[in-house]
Amino acid sequence: MPSPPKATCLLLTYQQQDHVAETVQSALQQDCAPMQIVLSDDASRDDTFLRMKEVVDRYDGPHEVVLNRNETNLGVNEHLKKALGMCREDIIIAAAGDDLYYPHRNRRILEAFDATDPLLVFSHADVTTLDGAPAPALYRKATFYTTTDRMAAAKSLSLYLGATCAWHRSLYRKYGPMMFDNTFEDLILGFRAALEDRVHFIDEALLTYRVGSGLTNTKPERFTPDSYRAQRLREIESNTCVYRQRAADAKTFGLGPAHEVSKLLADRVADGEVRAAFIEKGWAGLAPFLGRHPLQAISRGVSEARRRKKRIGAT
Structure with missing residues (x-):
């Protein structure tokens, strides 16, 4: 009989001093077999690391704990890349660093990997x-809660x-690291797992997701023309x-350029290029695109002009 799968729990923190101690405690209290955490x-510029270390120093449980503090801020993707190197x-x-993990979370996830051999849970x-x-629970509108179809x-x-x-x-070994620093790993790893048709959903709440910090606490911005342009380009x-x-x-997976998924993605890339050109240079920026797909280029320009007007009242 094959041995049950093993996992590393990877907890990343930044500027979460008010909640990180409770979060780390919940990670250390997982009721699964001993694992690396x-x-x-x-x-962090606040006391996040200090409060995390205080919890670890008091811990005498079965899990193996690795504690790290980066000397300089790396940002989300570079931090993840470095931390993955510590995972066995x-x-x-x-x-x-600001959520609460129910004691059976890791055990349920490992049971899912053992039962269905997924690449993402x-x-x-x-x-x-x-x-x-x-x-x-606004997250329930996300695609995978309805379908994991690759398209x-x-x-x-x-x-x-x-x-x-x-x-x-x-998912990294086959497809390689992410090529762009400003992409979120869930949007890439989720798509890769969908390509492989190896996504598994556990239909129960395994943690408390706390909103109100970071992006979830960002108030709607009042734009000037320059600030809107910079934000929209990003x-x-x-x-x-x-x-x-x-x-x-998709190409690594084996989908050719004529496949419907490949064609859709090529269209989305082209759409982004047209929109960025309009934001940067206005209608003059669409000139390189008018010879190939004039109606699409104009419609993207109209769409962006309307969006800008709605946000800042500019024409």
């Missing part, structure tokens, strides 16, 4: 504000709640990089 802080096992159970979560009040995955910029996931390292570039990475992954 990597706790890594990305050079092929199955990585993701954890963030995700679940539901109970959603609260930072002070514990119930909050809407649907190719289109989507919201696949699943990344805080709930675990994945197999072979957004378009990030989305286009996701589609470029997915196009490369």
